[in-house]
Amino acid sequence: MLEVAGLETSYGRSQVLFGVAFEIGKSEVVSLLGRNGMGKTTTVRSLMGITAPRAGKISFHGRSLFNLPSYKIAKSGIGLVPEGRQVFPNLLVRENLVATATRGPWDIERVFSLFPNLQQRQHNYGNQLSGGEQQMLAIGRALMTNPKLLILDEATEGLAPLVRAEIYRSIEKLKAEGLSILIIDKDVRALSRVANRHYILEKGRVVWSGSSAELSASQEIQHKYLGV
Numbered sequence: 001m002l003e004v005a006g007l008e009t010s011y012g013r014s015q016v017l018f019g020v021a022f023e024i025g026k027s028e029v030v031s032l033l034g035r036n037g038m039g040k041t042t043t044v045r046s047l048m049g050i051t052a053p054r055a056g057k058i059s060f061h062g063r064s065l066f067n068l069p070s071y072k073i074a075k076s077g078i079g080l081v082p083e084g085r086q087v088f089p090n091l092l093v094r095e096n097l098v099a100t101a102t103r104g105p106w107d108i109e110r111v112f113s114l115f116p117n118l119q120q121r122q123h124n125y126g127n128q129l130s131g132g133e134q135q136m137l138a139i140g141r142a143l144m145t146n147p148k149l150l151i152l153d154e155a156t157e158g159l160a161p162l163v164r165a166e167i168y169r170s171i172e173k174l175k176a177e178g179l180s181i182l183i184i185d186k187d188v189r190a191l192s193r194v195a196n197r198h199y200i201l202e203k204g205r206v207v208w209s210g211s212s213a214e215l216s217a218s219q220e221i222q223h224k225y226l227g228v
Contacts, residue, residue, distance in 0.1 A: 032201060
C-alpha cells in the first residue's frame with residue numbers, strides 16, 4: 001500500500017533523514033520507533049508534504065506522492081493524527097468532526113460508537129476537553145476523512161495509563177476492521193501487541209526492522225536503540 005525508499009529530508013542545511021525506507025501492506029499495522037529527535041516526526045511530515053523531502057520515493061497504491069501538496073496527499077486516502085493533537089479549540093466536538101468529513105463508512109455516529117466519551121462531550125469546545133478526549137477527537141477527525149491509511153504520531157504521549165489503554169483498544173478495533181495503520185509511540189509493550197512489524201530510526205536512518213516477536217525477544221535491540 002505505502003512504499004517509502006531513499007527518503008532524505010533537511011531543515012535548511014541540517015539534514016535529518018538519510019535514506020529512510022519502509023513499507024506498509026494492506027490491513028497491516030507498522031510502527032516507527034526510536035528515541036526523541038531521531039527523525040520519526042520528520043518522516044511523517046515528509047510523507048504528508050508538510051516538510052518537503054529533497055530526495056527519495058513515496059508511493060501510495062502505486063501513485064507517487066513525492067512533493068505533492070498536503071491536501072492532495074490527504075485526498076489520496078491518508079489520515080493524520082498529528083503530534084500534539086491540534087484539535088480546533090474554538091469548535092465544538094461535533095464541529096471538529098464534521099469539518100473534515102468525506103463520504104464513506106466512517107460517519108459521526110460510527111466515531112461516537114468507537115469513542116462514547118466524545119458523544120457525551122459533543123457540545124463542548126475542543127479546548128474544554130481533557131488530553132485523552134482531545135486525542136480521541138483527533139483520531140475521530142482523521143477517521144472522518146475515511147482514510148485507507150491512518151498515521152498516528154505519538155499516539156499516547158502524555159496520557160494517563162487508563163486513557164492509553166483505551167486508545168490502544170480503539171487501535172486494536174481499527175486493526176480488526178482491516179485499516180492500515182502507521183503508528184509512532186513510546187509504549188513498546190503495547191506496540192508489540194498491536195503492530196505486525198516495526199522499524200527503528202537512529203539519527204535519521206532505519207537501523208533495525210522486524211516482527212513483534214523479534215522485537216520482544218531482543219532485549220539488546222530495545223536497550224541499544226530505545227533505552228528500554
